[in-house]
Amino acid sequence: MEDHHFAWILWYIWKGRNNKVFSNLDMDPRDTLKLAETESLLWAEAQNSQNQGMDHTRLPVPVAIPTIPGRWCFTDGSWKNQDIYSGQGWYSTLEGFDGLIGARNTRASQSPLHSEIEALIWAMECMRNLRQFRVTFATDCAQLMKMVSEPEEWPAFASYLEDITFLKTSFNSSEIIHIPRTHNSRADSLARSARKQPLSVVHMDAKLPVWFAESI
Incomplete structure (x- = not known):
């Protein structure tokens, strides 16, 4: 697993904890891991696109982070x-x-x-x-x-x-x-x-x- 994945995993574990405590929403740990890895890859691609120019065939990566998994x-x-x-x-x-x-x-x-x-x-x-x-x-x-x-x-x-x-x-x-x-x-x-x-x-x-x- 790439090093930059860990920060995203920790972030989504924390968000999952908040969803459970404040909204009583449960999420499968495997989904949390998959979502964190996906967001990490999208973030990395966004950094590359800033250096290489916009590639319209790729998914445009938003600057905001959603507060829900999905x-x-x-x-x-x-x-x-x-x-x-x-x-x-x-x-x-x-x-x-x-x-x-x-x-x-x-x-x-x-x-x-x-x-x-x-x-x-x-x-x-x-x-x-x-x-x-x-x-x-x-x-x-x-x-x-x-x-x-x-x-x-x-x-x-x-x-x-x-x-x-x-x-x-x-x-x-x-x-x-x-x-x-x-x-x-x-x-x-x-x-x-x-x-x-x-x-x-x-x-x-x-x-x-x-x-x-x-x-x-």
Whole structure:
């Protein structure tokens, strides 16, 4: 085992202890070890990417550390005035579904913020349907984070926020965190490419759709 793994293992043992003491959440020690090793490897890759430049084929590594054990799901929405469609994209790291992606377009949303929250809701529905019950959802939309944390301040989005609240009951544990836009390039590319399609599209697979164009 690599030396840098030990710090991450100790960190996740401590977090597991806190989850047990304060939230009565149990986690298999083998899952704790696997999660710590995965996060350690992602951290090491992040250091390499800073020296070698961004590699868009790799998982973008968020700067925040989730407070729950589980899987990552990066989400993004794409909206442009007068376009027919809005785009939604997500990229996940799931046990048994590594590198699974989702992309679709829907009738144009009212605003960029509407497209962001619709993308998050779709991603949550997909994770629930895949029976992934411990998920950290990552978004680069700061307004969406404010909306989720202070729902009473956003009455115009009440129905969306009710959907999110309901969906969260489907998970054993979940959270929504904010990441820099530079760490969300894959979900962003998927959403923008779906938005630009001339016809309705929906895609969920480990492979990119034939219509995907990262340069869009």
